[in-house]
Amino acid sequence: MDQATPPPPPASAGSETRSRAAPALRPRDAATLILVDRAKKKPRVLMGRRHVGLAFMGGKFVFPGGRVEPSDRRMIVAGALPQRSEDALDARLVRPSPMLGRSLALAAIRETYEETGLLVGSRDYGPPASVPEGAWTAFAEEGVFPDLEALHLLARAITPPGRPRRFDTRFFVADRTAVAAERPGIVGPDSELTEIAWVGLDEARKLDLPRITRAVLDDLEAAAALDFQPFRAIPFYFERYGKGLRELL
Secondary structure, eight states, X not given: OOOSSOOOOOOTTSOSSOOTTOOOOOOEEEEXXXXXXXXXXXXXXXXXXXXXXXXXXXXXXXXXXXXXXXXXXXXXXXXXXXXXXHHHHHTTOSSOOTTHHHHHHHHHHHHHHHHHOEEESBSTTOSOSOOOSSTHHHHHHHXXXXXXXXXXXXXXEEOOTTSSSOEEEEEEEEEGGGEEEEOTTSSSTTSSEEEEEEEEHHHHHTSOOOHHHHHHHHHHHHHHHTTTOTTSOOXXXXXXXXXXXXXXX
């Protein structure tokens, strides 16, 4: 465990407020994608503000993401996740699945499209021959193959017990150049994300953020300082006996 700095209480993709009456929920697999623009000296990240009317983190600024859906397990891909990411995704799991990393990465890509209109992948291979119904049809129409090689695992966080919603969230990072296409009209006043913006890390910390997002921003800054070297340590946030912990995978 990293003892250098005490971590903030992990909130992952779950609610910021404990619910004493909440049942013991099993965390659901979820994924987030942090897009980083490194065109200038200081990196910028894409963040979006959730609709204030949403019961789940309404009004907070977040990275796009959400839970794994059945279609993510059926979508075809180009490339594979880096081995370091695959190894970290399997760590601490009793029965790791060979399809888990793939499904999580695809969930992060799909959710990014659904919430921002940005399609992460490659046009070098032509359109996917067949795709599941739903959001993945946009990738076929735009001729974009999801490319997992563009993603690297940055962190993992499990929502503490006692929250009304719990997620086992994996935070992936990809460069802005991995965005192959964009569809307008996704973000707006009546959408899940009412606004999105590319912001510097210091600027991002001044926004209304979930606690885990603030912690992952620190992890992102540390990874950027190492030029995102593939074998860097990957933080894992969770709670044990009421104590928030940060260990390294």
